[in-house]
Amino acid sequence: MIDIDKVRADTPACEQVLHFNNAGASLMPRQVYEAVKGVLDLENGVGGYEAERRLADDLQAFYSEFAALLNARPDEIAFVENATRAWDMAFYALPLQSGDRVITHGSEYASNFLAFLHQAKRRGIEIDIAPSDESGQLDVAALETLIRPATKLIAITHVPTQGGLVNPAAAVGQVAKKHNILYLLDACQSVGQLEVDVKAIGCDILSGTGRKFLRGPRGTGFLYVSNAIVEKLDPPFIDLLSANWTTNDQYELAAGAKRFENWESYVGGRVGLMTAVRYARSIGIAVIEQRVSSLAATLRDALCGEAGVSVHDLGRTKCGIVTFQKQGLEPQSIAERLRAQQINVSVSGVPYARLDLGERGLSSLVRASVHYFNTEKEIERFVEIVSSLIPT
Structure with a gap:
């Protein structure tokens, strides 16, 4: 209780x-507010870089707390400044080419569908819309009939922004696994109010935000990318955290989900979001x-x-x-x-x-x-x- x-x-x-x-x-719970404020006070007192060094344990705990929340590994978690950018970082990293097909659902969020349209215009991908069943949720059986050799991705929203619908994410995951198709799940509205287990769902990629049901600060988001598929993804842009400059004309992408992070980020937000996850997990x-x-x-x-x-x-x-x-x-x-x-x-x-x-x-x-x-x-x-x- x-x-x-x-x-x-x-x-x-x-x-x-x-x-x-x-x-x-x-x-935000008082504990989250105080965590963010404490970082700002520390930055004001000793400087931003110095504060970050002192907060190393809390910043590292961000990955372990999210890993425990989602049933993932810490190196499969990235901090991103918001849910849309987290989703974009993964989607635009996919090796989609002209003629490749993406299956989504009519409940999809505007930003995600705009990205589909953007890549359709830029790369020539095709978009298939899975129908709804009589209840209004995604029809999993009908989705499976849309799969063809050119289908490379299933991308749906777990809980759409415009209503109480919960799409059958785990059932979609079974279909994706059966056909060996990458599965991207927008969990912006579900993480924090629903149990979300990436292993049980079977998604390869999952994105979310801090400010909604996790009760974290604004300007915070997160990305899960399975180690099983991360090497197939080429981030749309990189910096000196997401990649290593190995020789004058060579680089190596960072291991795991770190390749989707930026060197510069909102330290107070990261600590605040970690605190929010810890708070939610303490309740259950x-x-x-x-x-x-x-x-x-x-x-x-x-x-x-x-x-x-x-x-x-x-x-x-x-x-x-x-x-x-x-x-x-x-x-x-x-x-x-x-x-x-x-x-x-x-x-x-x-x-x-x-x-x-x-x-x-x-x-x-x-x-x-x-x-x-x-x-x-x-x-x-x-x-x-x-x-x-x-x-x-």
Whole structure:
């Protein structure tokens, strides 16, 4: 069980706001804030390079903490400044050529799909869209029928930005392994709220962020690349950390996932994100997943019972993201009116998920995303206020 009083005491902002925007950026625990602040204080006192030397143990712990979180090896983990750049570093490192095919799903995030389009224009790759099943999640059987000799990559998003859907990542991994196809998983919205085991899922590459359900600082991300495939990847750019300058005209890429890192990085963010992972692991990811799922189901059911409110989450398995509309009110207006009452939500629109929301005829949705420090009383208050909103 989670000690709710303790985790809320560790999160002083809970006293000021009702925060249902954890899929955007969660509230940092006090321990994470103090870790980041401590680094900045140290840098201010002794200098940046000197501070980094003193923080060597914490910086090294970043890799071991993430390895334990994801069931990986420390040398399979890289720190990257955000989830999109982590995903890009891996995707653009793949040896894709003209005529090679990539399979994705209609729930894919905008930045990822833009990269597919970019490489289609630059290199001539082809994009295949796996259909959804009757629940709205990726249809694994249909995905397998799309595989052909030119298929080189399966790239999907575990939890899409625009709803509570959890795609069947492990089932996709079985298909990828069966056909010996590389598998790239965007776990930006899943790590921190769901148990994510790279071995059980079977992905070769996984990317994520610090600021969302891991409750880390902004400007932080991470990348997992399996040692089994890392030598097949050629990073889109390198520096003196990601490669060694061996002779005047030769270099060697760094071993493991280090080849995707930059020499210059946000040291405070790295220490803060390591602290956030350590904090989450001290609570237990399994119990976090259970509580988040339960709170979201309670919120979803309560909203469904309100007149004029429609919930739009897809999938057989759902997570901590709840999306909805209210008749007569634009989602952006709802978000602004909630914000005026110290309630944080966000809005998901077509520009972020064109294939999915466009297909469903939805221009935008209110996105309320809960975390384990939220409470049932907050859900009651939230639903009451949503119910009280009327068109102006």
